[in-house]
Amino acid sequence: MESVLPIIVIAAVVALIIVAAVASHRAAKARRDALAALAAARGWTFSPDRDRNHDDHFRQFRQFRQGNGRYAYNSVFGAMKLNDRELPIKLGDFHYETHSTNSKGQSTTHHHHFSYLLSELPSAATPDVTIRPEGVFDKVGAFFGFDDIDFESSEFSNKFHVSSDDKRFAYAIVHPRMMEFLLATRGPTLILSQGHALVTQGGTWKPEEFAPSVEWLEMFFDRWPDHVLADLKSRA
Structure with a gap:
């Protein structure tokens, strides 16, 4: 019986792996x-x-430059509406690998997956901006002087991290009505950089969550003041 037990255990493990x-x-x-x-x-x-060139096409976003073995997959290409124009979008899943080594020198590969939405910006002249829910590390960074942009609404400033290379532009788009929208929707991480917007939340979305993410970004852009768009057009 003892000689049979290891075989049973191995068979059970193999069966679990197959299932x-x-x-x-x-x-x-x-x-x-x-x-x-x-x-x-x-x-x-x-x-x-698998699109292994995705990280090169959107290299301005660090999310696509992590680890190695990077590729986009389950890619959807389309367009979203902004007033009387359409902005090209790409959404789907992204994969990358990291590696760790234990005390015995054994290496383990870790596979990471997250979902994303990319859109062209209303204007290529849009300055870089990051808007995301504030986390513990943001509060630690603020303690050491690495602060983000503060707004008149203390509630918004406490709940969101906003940074930009152009504070004037950040203040222009994050106006009171935009703050209300972001607070009400508990917006995801949003990064505007080099002609594109990236929306992500770190993990994979359920299939039914992709369409609402597109609608969320449409509502975000729809709240940009007309004078901001006119200013960006003049810069371009």
Whole structure:
């Protein structure tokens, strides 16, 4: 019996691995199908293929420059509306790898996945801006003098981190009505840089969360004052 027990244990482990692999495959297929259906419903284009050039095309965002083994997948290409124009968008999932070594010198590869939404900006002359919910490290950074931009609303300043290379522009777009919108929606991380906007939250979104993310970004842009857009147009 003792000689049979190891065989039973090994067989059980193998069976669990097979079951987990089958479940993972089915979940991945269901996700691809859901995103393909989203694209089809809106007249957009879907590609499940791995895009290993994505990180080079959007290298201004550090989120796409982490680790190695980087690629975008489950990519959806389309457009979102802003007044009387359309802004090209790309959304989907992104993968990268990191590695760790234990005390015995054994290396482990860690796979990281997160979802994103990218959009062209209303103007390529838009300054770099980051708006995201404030975290513990932001408060620690503020203690050491690495502060973000403060606004008249103490509630907003306590809950959101805002930084920019152009404070005047940041104040112009983060006006009282925009603050109310961001506080009400508990907005995700939003980065404006080099002609593109990136929306992400660090983890993977459910398929049904992609469309609301596009709508959220449309509402964000819709709240930009007309004089800001006119100023950016003149800069361009």
